[in-house]
Amino acid sequence: MNTRTGGLARALVRAVARGLPTRSARARYRAEFLADLAALTTGAKLRYAVGVLVALAALRTAVPPDRTPDTWPLPRAQRPFRCRVLHRHAWRQAETSDGEPYRECARCGELHPRTQTMVGSTVPWTPSIT
Ligand SMILES: [Zn+2]
Secondary structure (H helix, E strand, C coil): CHHHHHHHHHHHHHHHHHCCCCHHHHHHHHHHHHHHHHCCCHHHHHHHHHHHHHCHHHHHHHCCCCCCCCCCCCCHHHCCHHHHCCCCCCEEEEECCCCCEEEEECCCCCECCCCCCCCCCCCCCCCCCC
16 A cells, blocks of 8 residues: 555656656656655655646746757747737846847747847847837
8 A cells, every 4th residue: 555655646746747848847846756755654645746736737837948049939839829829928038148138028938029139149239118
């Protein structure tokens, strides 16, 4: 019973981790969930695993997308419905690695249409106040 419950809890948290959107998040949370399980008593393991499952939807939205040149901005087919179809982006201020500010969507990575400076551009940034 004890081994079976622990195995079920481990399988459940592994399955939950597979439901996360990025490779790095899947690896990180799988390790965290399994480490948490190892510290719990047998009875608490299954409760913890079910709690992790219940929190999956919230965790999926909280995990930021991987941001490498290959994955960011997101390809059009992977963009959230609000960005891809409704063009309702979540604009945020960002900075290039050399400190140049620009605006991008926090969900999909699209550059703001009024952004004067593209990442890697040598054109000086001129903020437009509207
Ligand atoms: Zn967007």
